[in-house]
Amino acid sequence: MRAHGPRVSCVVVTVLALCAALAACGGGSGGSGGKTVLRYSWWGNPDRAARTEKAIALFEKQHPGIEVQTSFSGYDTYIQKLATQAAGGDAPDVMQLDYRQINQYAQGGVLLDLGKQKDLRTGDFDKGLLGTGVVDDTQYAIPMGRGTQAVVYDAAQWRKAGVPEPRAGWTWKKWAWAMGRLAEATGKAGSVDPGHNEDWFEIWLRGQGKSLYTEDGGLGFTTGDLTRYWEWTSELRKRGAVSSAEQTTQLDGTVENQPLGRGKAVSDINWDAPSSGYEALLGKNPKLAPMPVAEDGTPGQYFKPSMFVGAAAKTSHPKAAVALIDFLMNDREAAEILGANRGIPANDRLRKRLIPELDGFDKVVADYQSGLEGKLKDPPQAPLQGDAALQRTLQRDYDQVSFGKMSPRKAAGQFVTAAKAELR
Amino acid sequence: MTTTTRTPPKRTAERTARTGSAGRRSRREPQGAAWVFLSPWVLGAVVLTLLPMAVSLYLSFTDYNMFDAPQWIGLRNYTQMFTEDARYWRSVVSTLTYVVIAVPLQLGLALAVALALKSIRRGRGFYRSAFYAPSLLGASMSIALVWRAIFNDGGTVDDLLSRAGLDIGGWVNRPGWALLAVALLTVWQFGAPMVIFLAGLQQIPSELYEAAAVDGAGRWRQFVSITVPMLSPVIFFNLVLQTIQAFQVFTPAFAVSGGKGGPADSTLFYTLYLYDRGFTASHMGYASAMAWVLLVAIGIVTALLFRSSRGWVFYANEEER
Numbered sequence: 076m077r078a079h080g081p082r083v084s085c086v087v088v089t090v091l092a093l094c095a096a097l098a099a100c101g102g103g104s105g106g107s108g109g110k111t112v113l114r115y116s117w118w119g120n121p122d123r124a125a126r127t128e129k130a131i132a133l134f135e136k137q138h139p140g141i142e143v144q145t146s147f148s149g150y151d152t153y154i155q156k157l158a159t160q161a162a163g164g165d166a167p168d169v170m171q172l173d174y175r176q177i178n179q180y181a182q183g184g185v186l187l188d189l190g191k192q193k194d195l196r197t198g199d200f201d202k203g204l205l206g207t208g209v210v211d212d213t214q215y216a217i218p219m220g221r222g223t224q225a226v227v228y229d230a231a232q233w234r235k236a237g238v239p240e241p242r243a244g245w246t247w248k249k250w251a252w253a254m255g256r257l258a259e260a261t262g263k264a265g266s267v268d269p270g271h272n273e274d275w276f277e278i279w280l281r282g283q284g285k286s287l288y289t290e291d292g293g294l295g296f297t298t299g300d301l302t303r304y305w306e307w308t309s310e311l312r313k314r315g316a317v318s319s320a321e322q323t324t325q326l327d328g329t330v331e332n333q334p335l336g337r338g339k340a341v342s343d344i345n346w347d348a349p350s351s352g353y354e355a356l357l358g359k360n361p362k363l364a365p366m367p368v369a370e371d372g373t374p375g376q377y378f379k380p381s382m383f384v385g386a387a388a389k390t391s392h393p394k395a396a397v398a399l400i401d402f403l404m405n406d407r408e409a410a411e412i413l414g415a416n417r418g419i420p421a422n423d424r425l426r427k428r429l430i431p432e433l434d435g436f437d438k439v440v441a442d443y444q445s446g447l448e449g450k451l452k453d454p455p456q457a458p459l460q461g462d463a464a465l466q467r468t469l470q471r472d473y474d475q476v477s478f479g480k481m482s483p484r485k486a487a488g489q490f491v492t493a494a495k496a497e498l499r
Numbered sequence: 500m501t502t503t504t505r506t507p508p509k510r511t512a513e514r515t516a517r518t519g520s521a522g523r524r525s526r527r528e529p530q531g532a533a534w535v536f537l538s539p540w541v542l543g544a545v546v547l548t549l550l551p552m553a554v555s556l557y558l559s560f561t562d563y564n565m566f567d568a569p570q571w572i573g574l575r576n577y578t579q580m581f582t583e584d585a586r587y588w589r590s591v592v593s594t595l596t597y598v599v600i601a602v603p604l605q606l607g608l609a610l611a612v613a614l615a616l617k618s619i620r621r622g623r624g625f626y627r628s629a630f631y632a633p634s635l636l637g638a639s640m641s642i643a644l645v646w647r648a649i650f651n652d653g654g655t656v657d658d659l660l661s662r663a664g665l666d667i668g669g670w671v672n673r674p675g676w677a678l679l680a681v682a683l684l685t686v687w688q689f690g691a692p693m694v695i696f697l698a699g700l701q702q703i704p705s706e707l708y709e710a711a712a713v714d715g716a717g718r719w720r721q722f723v724s725i726t727v728p729m730l731s732p733v734i735f736f737n738l739v740l741q742t743i744q745a746f747q748v749f750t751p752a753f754a755v756s757g758g759k760g761g762p763a764d765s766t767l768f769y770t771l772y773l774y775d776r777g778f779t780a781s782h783m784g785y786a787s788a789m790a791w792v793l794l795v796a797i798g799i800v801t802a803l804l805f806r807s808s809r810g811w812v813f814y815a816n817e818e819e820r
Contacts, residue, residue: 151757151758151759152758154779155758155778155779158778158779158781159778161565161566162565162566162778162781162783179564179566179781180566182566182567183564183565183566183567184566185566320762320763321652321668321669321672321673321762322672324672324759324761324762324763325672325757327757327759460564461780463779463780463781464779464780464781464782467759467775467779467780468586470759471586471759471760471761471764471767474761474762474763474764475763475764477763478674478762478763480674480763489585492583493586496579496583497780
């Protein structure tokens with residue numbers, strides 16, 4: 076062999092290895108014999124999965140020609156997976172969507188115009204709520220239910236700690252005090268650290284009369300606002316009143332990985348319906364309390380469509396997809412199976428029929444929402460396109476704060492810079 | 500029976516005669532047949548590699564959210580990356596740290612195990628397969644998830660260390676330690692370089708060791724003066740290959756950090772941030788620009804390695820030069 080032999084083969088292997096860096100791949104979808112196969116995907120907890128499977132079985136019985144393939148995951152994983160599928164033109168036929176996604180997907184041409192589907196009955200829907208699924212005058216998505224934020228707590232542990240239970244109208248100051256007391260009494264954190272989540276920051280911000288986004292598509296708060304918020308949460312974290320950085324960094328949108336779910340805290344801040352997952356972890360103990368309000372009594376909490384259902388513009392079976400959506404939204408039996416797991420149903424007729432029959436955590440959610448009726452301010456407009464990216468950025472920037480790598484001011488400045496770049 | 504056993508030699512003789520003459524003729528014949536046989540590879544290379552590369556080069560100069568048509572913005576993705584994006588630079592630092600930790604550890608372990616296996620006579624095949632097995636499992640998501648469970652708080656490692664009085668908590672939730680957990684996953688997959696080292700070790704003429712032993716050289720001396728120089732082309736080969744792979748590491752970091760690159764961006768490797776920009780934030784143009792910068796950066800690092808090799812890689816047949 077010549078002297079250059081090994082070198083030449085090294086070069087060849089190198090080039091091949093470099094090429095692997097840029098190669099991409101795509102996926103396809105298969106069919107199955109005779110039946111129309113629909114793909115339906117959603118995010119949620121195991122309770123939701125069990126109920127959804129049961130409802131789907133009923134749908135398949137009613138429509139023998141249709142087979143529904145389902146897939147579900149936690150919220151964080153779900154949004155990434157759906158974004159990848161949608162970008163590849165391979166979005167599932169029927170998909171669950173968040174308020175933070177519909178703008179992007181509707182404007183991106185991913186969603187089917189549901190307003191044109193005659194087989195889809197929306198007559199029984201709350202008009203205001205139905206309107207939240209409209210983008211550019213087109214009904215791209217149907218709200219599945221109504222949800223709101225809540226302080227979720229383990230009632231047994233809370234009482235044992237000898238701290239007075241939360242009451243409607245409690246302020247952030249009282250909340251912080253209670254968290255400190257809970258931590259002292261139990262040795263666990265009082266709550267999850269609210270600093271890492273854009274949703275909870277939004278509530279705090281609304282209490283101050285501000286908002287995440289302005290109507291003309293800009294940022295509704297300043298570096299100063301976020302700095303104040305993060306300095307406050309950091310102070311609570313250092314006292315042990317809220318979860319440690321190591322706990323907070325593990326949050327992924329599932330109740331199992333919240334500090335309350337892992338047995339590391341007495342309470343949590345979450346959305347009302349998904350908190351049903353805590354029943355499996357805490358027994359019959361989880362209770363819901365309203366979110367704290369600002370010192371002057373201004374509530375930041377709001378009712379919003381808990382989630383939407385939409386169909387893919389590129390679906391090969393629009394009729395079957397619409398039939399499934401119609402079933403999920405209007406069928407009485409389906410509503411009984413699904414209960415309030417996706418929020419209190421947006422369908423007025425079903426809601427009236429359903430509410431007296433609800434039991435277990437579904438009833439807890441229904442009672443919680445009826446207690447808030449008329450006390451909350453209007454929801455903000457649907458979040459802007461770049462919001463999905465900013466949610467993640469906020470979590471990352473707060474990680475820098477909670478692990479002590481950056482000051483709240485520096486991290487807040489960095490977030491606001493990123494947000495402005497995202498929105499321009 | 501006898502007739503059938505006799506035919507094969509005859510046939511092979513005929514075949515060699517035929518291929519011999521065909522070999523001489525081939526230069527004049529059109530190369531159509533060659534292209535037909537090459538076509539699966541050529542098609543794959545063009546459609547799945549070259550074309551996407553060209554498209555991604557174009558996209559790197561655009562603002563593209565994957566849904567609307569790409570908008571030409573010139574070099575803005577690149578300028579934003581280099582001048583405005585602090586997180587980008589953190590991902591560069593994380594990646595470099597990882598490469599510098601994981602590659603030497605992995606190669607060192609691979610070489611050590613190869614040296615140990617070389618002298619084992621009984622059950623060599625078994626050990627070789629056993630040590631190689633992790634490399635086969637390596638790229639899979641499931642192993643990375645198991646890894647996360649092992650290094651999480653309350654996981655096996657946390658449990659064992661706590662019992663030993665070292666309460667570090669879950670590695671994957673602490674900046675600094677998380678990167679180490681990911682690096683260990685790579686180190687554990689030392690099988691591929693080990694097999695190459697083994698093959699290289701077997702190429703070293705045993706006379707050299709015998710002569711050295713006669714001259715009174717100890718084991719360490721033999722290792723430094725014979726094994727390392729004679730093995731240097733193989734070491735170089737493994738180094739280049741593993742470095743390139745380490746720069747592109749994705750799956751372990753993605754799974755171990757739950758897709759977030761946390762805690763505090765400590766495992767936000769370049770490819771993970773690239774994926775995040777592309778698929779979570781829908782900035783495919785920006786992600787493409789990042790991919791091209793990575794390609795160029797790996798190219799430069801590889802070129803530097805090749806240049807350095809002149810100083811330390813020894814080819815036996817170059818001795819006289």
